[in-house]
Amino acid sequence: MTPSSEPRSVTPAEQATLAELGARHALWPEDAAVVTLARGGENTTFAVADCVVRINEDRDAVDREVALLRALAEATTLATPVPLVHDAALGLIAYRTLPGEPLLRRPQRRSTGLVEALTQVLAALRELPVAQQLPRDDNPNDAWHADAVENFRAAQSRFEPRQAAAVASFLSDPPPSDRGLVVPQHNDLGAEHLLADPEGALTGIIDWTDAACADPARDLGLLYRDLGSDVAFAIAAGLGGPLTDDERARIRFHARCKWLEDFRYAVDEPETRAAYLANCLWTFDHTFRDHA
DSSP states (O other), X not given: OOOTXXXXXXXXXXXXXXXXXXXXHTOSOTTOOEEEEEXXXXXXXXXXXXXXXXXXXXXXXXXXXXXXXXXXXXXXXXXXXXXXXXXXXXTEEEEEOOSSEEGGGOSOOOOTTHHHHHHHHXXXXXXXXXXXXXXXXXXXXXXXXXXXXXXXXXXXXXXXXXXXHXXXXXXHSOOOOOOSOOEEEOSOOXXXXXXXXXXXXXXXXXXXXXXXXEOTHHHHHHHHHHHOHHHHHHHHHHHHSSOOHHXXXXXXXXXXXXXXXXXXXXXXXXXXXHHHHHXXXXXXXXXXXXXX
């Protein structure tokens, strides 16, 4: 891990690895610039020419993701990253950049075919044999609620009084009960991972690193937060039939927990995370509508 003061720098060892990778597979010119897109505890992502390269210390997670992406490419019409190179020893995966801009940066997020495209991808994912082998993410709702309370406390000074009252009202309610139902899903299906063309049509879904078997309200909650309740509920109905009041409540619960998580993340570094902060401000009213 590089020092926190220089999270975007590229180490000489990383530069050498990427140069050798590009030459061996003829992926980019020898003088192609390397840009660090993200650097986390185990995961580092680079952009080189028209490729994305990610190196993960968790080799098993990379193996699972590669198998999932290859299966998705065969099962869906909407673009997902297709591995060009998979180096199991390095925990490395490389793929071409998908066309489109993240919806996170677009104020207009509705387009013809959006619900149908997302429903098709999530339905196909649930049927893939390889997806049944994804890790189980069954963090209980009590833990989600506790995290939401902590995120609210940490960022409370940044809320307007009306917003703080709405969040406090939500947190005063008990979380939904846990259930045994889990399904394969993206597990981080926010607007930052949905790509669209200039007209707003969905062009692809990226970053499948966190894919897992989890409560279906997880992905649907993020879609509720970033695209609205009508989109999320329409997709949910397309996947599982008519919605119950209980299912709607679960989707709203996860939407609000994830909103609070993103808001705290954004206000910690508002200058570098301005797009996340803008998204939180844009989505607050519909996410917390019945508590506002």
